Amino acid sequence: MRYCLALDLKDDPALIAEYEKYHERIWPEIDASIRESGITNMEIYRVGNRLFMIMETDATFSFDQKAAADAANPKVQEWETLMWHYQQPLPMAKPGEKWMLMEKIFQL
Template sequence: MKTIRHCFSCDLKDDPKLIEEYKNYHAKGNARPEITQSIKDAGIVDMQIYLTGNRMFMIMDVDETFDPQKKAEMDAANPHVQEWEALMWKYQQGLPWAKEGEKWIALEKVFQL
């Protein structure tokens, strides 16, 4: 199976207590099964989030069934995802150049070995 990689960035609020809470929500074994299932159902085969300071980087590998528009529609229709996204806004904030309400911004690949 061929996968395509997408990379995104988002900031957390620069508050050590909130950052630790966010990390705890995402710690191994703490992920909500409804959320991880919605990720898999969208054709996402692997997702990793890395953190430095309060800036996060997400690496997302998707299969040929992934469609960002379809994922957005699925998320909008899923009350579990909507609840999760509302909760995560307690911790996340848009990048300084993000549009209003925009969280995860696609990264531009500038190098590959």
């Protein structure tokens, strides 16, 4: 299955550069938590301060299970807290909502 998600970064070139630097080599525990959840491929693209994530998953993946596993993993929580220093919610996000699932509106 493929999922596409969006999130904004704080519109500050120095913070954006730091965020990208972290993603040149994510922590091994974060890599492991992504793979163990059933995500088989993940890409993040940026334009300006807008991020676009593409996730490819296997049949075992569940957003609810991933969220529960992340909440129970101190290293993931440390990473998420650090990343939130650079990120900000989309204008239409509900309180506490980060990466927002996008709706596919076209396919060729």
